[in-house]
Amino acid sequence: MRLTLLSLAAALVLPALAAAQPIDGETAAPMLFGDAVSVAVNPGAGLNEKDAEIVDILVRSNDFSYYGAIAFSPEEGLMSESLQGAFNFHDVQTASRAALAACSQAKQPGTEACVVAAQLFPRGYQPRTFQLSQDATAAFADYAESDGPKAIALSASTGAYGIGTGGDAQAQAVAECNAQAGARDCRIAVAD
Template identity: 55%
Template sequence: MRSTALAILTASSLAVAGLATAVTAQPIDGAAAEGMLFGADTARVAVNPRAALSEEDEQMLRLLVESNEFTYYGAIAFAPGDGIVSPSLQGAFNYHDVDTASRTALTACEAARSPDADACILALQLFPSGYAPRAFQLSQDATRAFGAMRDTGGEQAFAVSTTTGAFGAGTGQGADLKALSACQQTEGATDCAVVVKD
């Protein structure tokens, strides 16, 4: 991994202020949430045409994403003056929306780029297959956990941190408190909120 100079930031690795697309003012019910989520099995890569990547660089990044099974929502940023194979190549994956993943990758890139290099730009973003903007979104891992929770029946709650990508599920009596507690166990997850409750 270090040979590509890509520092991978999972959703819990770096907290930045972000758009709260996964959090609603009031929790929604499980059926409504389920209807808005994308499948958790496949993801697609969207290359930024403004990055002007060579065919070789684009192929390398796609291969890197696919071989490491990075999860949506994700992004990779780099400083063009430093090149793709440099410390400025930074990735952030498994967030609840692509905007937060993108900001996280760009922030990490800015911290790692050479002082004389141009500002960082996005090289690519990772979305669920069939992506279209929706009012409720979860990361790929959170989508899987949500599906497993829905299979249990009974009282259910799901909590997320929009800035870190953390999440937690709770079932049975006190499901909402269990979900919050599970979410808050992720380092840096100080903004956990219950987003789904049945």
């Protein structure tokens, strides 16, 4: 299903992962979404109806995960090396920045700047103060079922996450997340 880009106000809500205080699993659970993905085509990207349909087919045929974004250089078009995506992030803003950065690296020098062609949200998306990538949302179900001390760490710059259990749950979660992220920005987001 093709959607128009969500309102700017909704798109500007950022979970502020790095600065937020951890919440507990009971608070986090109702803020999460299911596994269905909606594609929001950016009307400002200048895509014609056929190109918008190509983007929609591209997303659906590759089973891309939310939160995500697809960027390209309009001068080069969709069928070029500039077409790049970033998927399975914890928010659409970070995914959009990653897709634009990848596009800028892949496009031909001197060609038009990259733009976001589409963004991927969970179906029924409404801004929330806490969000997880699609994979982290799926892993949350196991987290919620486990007993004892536990924690989830998230990377603010990637879609990485880590889950820890036991007495050193928070340290485990941060270490696992940082190992996946290739960055050192993982922070505890959920702790029980």
